[in-house]
Amino acid sequence: MKTLILLCVVLAAGLAGWIAWQRTPRKHDPVEYFSGWGGYGLPIRLTGRITKDEADAIAARGNAYLIGYFDGDNRLVRNVKMLRGEVFFEHVYDYYPNGRLRRVKATNPEGVETVREYRPSDRAGFFW
Template identity: 30%
Template sequence: MNKEKTTCRYFTTYSGVKLPFKLVGELGEHEIRNRNTFFRGYFDADGVLLGFQKMVYGDVELEHQYSYGEDGNLREADITDVDGEVMRL
């Protein structure tokens, strides 16, 4: 995920069962200081979710990275679990 060309925002959780997940419960940066668990989402200039990280006690527990086709539909998702195992869908 090219974080230089993205905007990072924070959320309490996600919704949905289909990829890409929808991040919900947006938090301000000051609100994550005392949270044990939150989601860090990365969005492009158009507000499209490029990926997210589930943060638990300061560590990345889960990461999704999304890529989209020219039609705007999800093309691939790379999912990294807590053990660093990557699954491509």
């Protein structure tokens, strides 16, 4: 019985450690490449990190990939979706000192720029 209790405690501690590790954001490089994005919040959530060579191979097939630009505080400050060698859309982000999104400038496929400002309490949603 003591062995079973000890095993449960060890498993619970290991699970708690694994969850904490999963939630710890990794340090981003200043520029990273991604195969996709998810969600409709801002800043956009980039998914499927790939290498520059993989991004070039995707582009050679005529498909899209994304480029993320990160600041020293590990925040996404710009993302660009590339399609067929051209910018398909772009977001440029500005943040409040507390880390909340202050402003986003979006450029759509036609080159039209839209700027949205947010209060510190606002939750930003995706837009073109």
